[in-house]
Amino acid sequence: MVIINGDINDIQKIPGLKKSIVVVGNFDGIHTHHEKLLRKAQELAIKNDLQLVLVSFDRSWRTLFNQEDDRILKKEEKIEIMDGFFAIDYYIELEVNENLKSYQPKQFMEWMKKTLKCQMVAEGSDFTFGTNSKGTVKELKEFFGDDNVYVMRRKNLTTSSTKIRKLIADGKVDKANKLLYSPFKIYFATEGKRSREIIYPNIKIKEGYYQAKLNDKVNAVLRIDNKAAILISKTGEIEEPVIYAILEKKISKPTK
CATH class of the missing domain: 3.40.50.620 (HUPs)
Structure with missing residues (x-):
């Protein structure tokens, strides 16, 4: 290409x-x-x-x-x-x-x-x-x-970028992922370990807890709070810098 x-x-x-x-x-x-x-x-x-x-x-x-x-x-x-x-x-x-x-x-x-x-x-x-x-x-x-x-022909707008943004804003990222060719990702600033600034995308993401995958390698739980992603837990270590996470679905607050 x-x-x-x-x-x-x-x-x-x-x-x-x-x-x-x-x-x-x-x-x-x-x-x-x-x-x-x-x-x-x-x-x-x-x-x-x-x-x-x-x-x-x-x-x-x-x-x-x-x-x-x-x-x-x-x-x-x-x-x-x-x-x-x-x-x-x-x-x-x-x-x-x-x-x-x-x-x-x-x-x-x-x-x-x-x-x-x-x-x-x-x-x-x-x-x-x-x-x-x-x-x-x-x-x-x-x-x-x-x-x-x-x-x-598009009989309706059940599949559109506008619809996908609305699903993400409503916390229905799992439904958005079913429509996307590649799962929804958030990208981080390099600074910070537990809390990272979300630098992309610049769209509304419903605050709360999410099942995620860091760099598409390590399973984790993140809490989205405004423009920050806070690491709650992860199932393994990752050697390279964490630059993005796939948000898989919104979940209830994890119990300790």
Whole structure:
């Protein structure tokens, strides 16, 4: 997988890129709907002898409006999953900035066609793009042709990044994990042993006790208190620095 990142205005020619099918999205959390869409795009790429190009973004759009970055998944982990589990030829990470925000739907589609050599598109039925999210799958079909745009219908929003954030905020992390491609992780500052500052993600996590796994190796019980994770107990030792923990499920307060 070739990884390219930068300002959209600086990404105007991609060496080696041939005719492609393009998927655009935040892909935050990489949940079951994302997986189905990407698997379908892979199938269409093979069937039509196209390269698969995924276009994503370097941060949440909320940051342009001075709001907190509410991503669930670190971008490094997202890239690792995309590279390891999906047959993506090019991963384009666009900087979320005023230049990208200014692109009208037609301008963005022209960029897709010229720069990405886009012949086909695969998106969810709720996909929007361009300035003020004015572009929809309707505009994609009008521009690229109805037969060249695959739309995955979403009957409801039971699986979405917004829904997953709500589950985590409500303490239902076990239900969130069933929807996520990779289990929910919290990342720590390196300082401290028993109590660690949670530096990522910057979303609401219900306070309380959690069954967890440190560095995906050692079982533990953590107490989440605001932006801190306090180690209550663990079943073994871990040699390397603890940089993250998988939250498996919320539990009752452990008895001594």
